[in-house]
Amino acid sequence: MEIEFRHPTLADRGWITEKYRKEGCRGCDGSFVNLYLWGRGYGKIAQIGDFLVQFLELDGQKYYAYPAGDGDFAWLIRTLAADAKEYGHPLRILCVTECRRNNLEEAFPGKFEFTPDAASYDYLYEVSRLADLPGKKLQSKRNHINRFEAEHAEWHTEPITEENLPEVRAMAEDWYAQYDGETSEEHDFRIERVALGRAFDEYRELALEGILLRAEGKILAFTMGSALTADTFDVNFEKAYGEIAGAYPLINREFARYVREKYPQIVYLNREDDMGLPGLRKAKESYHPDILLEKSRATLVGEL
Helix, strand or coil: CCCCCECCCHHHHHHHHHHHHHHCCCCCCCCHHHHHHHHHHHCEEEEECCEEEEEEEECCEEEEECCEECCCHHHHHHHHHHHHHHCCCCCEEEEECHHHHHHHHHHCCCCEEEEECHHHCEEEEEHHHHHHCCCHHHHHHHHHHHHHHHHCCCEEEEECCCCCHHHHHHHHHHHHHCCCCCECCCCECHHHHHHHHHHHHCCCCCCCEEEEEEECCEEEEEEEEEEEECCEEEEEEEEECCCCCCHHHHHHHHHHHHHHHHCCCCCEEECCCCCCCHHHHHHHHCCCCCEEECCEEEEECCCC
16 A cells, blocks of 8 residues: 655644553653654654554664554554565664564564664653752752852743743744854754744644743743653753753753642653763763663564
8 A cells, every 4th residue: 555644734633642642652752742843854644544653764764653553553564564665675663662662573573673772762750859859869960050049049930931932932043053053063953943943833732831941031041841641741842051050950950840830640751862962861861860761673674
């Protein structure tokens, strides 16, 4: 069968969210917000039977994200294998967590090779630990925050609203301008910048929530996120001026407190992956994640 892939639209939010929530995966790949915001840069979607399928191209190779939905799983995988074969490449599947790997192994024993994809591992933290920063391991975070508070006596946070959203967008543009608006030594920000712009454009429609950090009347940091599962909240974006000591750990702590107060049922904040960037990996590891959600890439070997 010929699969018609297309870019996701806001009209897809309902049925896609239902597919993701039913699976209950805490990974950031199980988020309509991420699928929609990053979709223009990373792929297209199709509904095949009762499944959501995402098609992507990374590093010159074609992939499918692990499908979300109900129905005949083996039939769907065979359908994707046939589609991949038409394009002249083996079936490759991204975002394969341990339980998803078990599903593939059960359906097709020995037919897939699994390669760890460390750049896509999600870092999950207990909300209360980020909100309170207890213990010796997080002493440095408290020290950075204390320094910020000493240097900025008049600081506060406030929810991001439609009224202050233009200010937040202006701060983001100023942040990107530090990298000539395009790239840094580590990371090409162009796709991220487009995704964040879409988040600003569709902030209310995507049910995003966030806070900003203001001192001396100026926005120094902001963060925004969205619900993932019944017990997990996703941090989609976080920006702070790197030269301002303590701005990043403070906005991190304050957003954890915001989520804890508003959504007491939330246990984890998913601060997403490190994209394989050494600096970002070091920053995420410094908070000592409670869960490192490991993922693999699955490649079909031979024929099904």
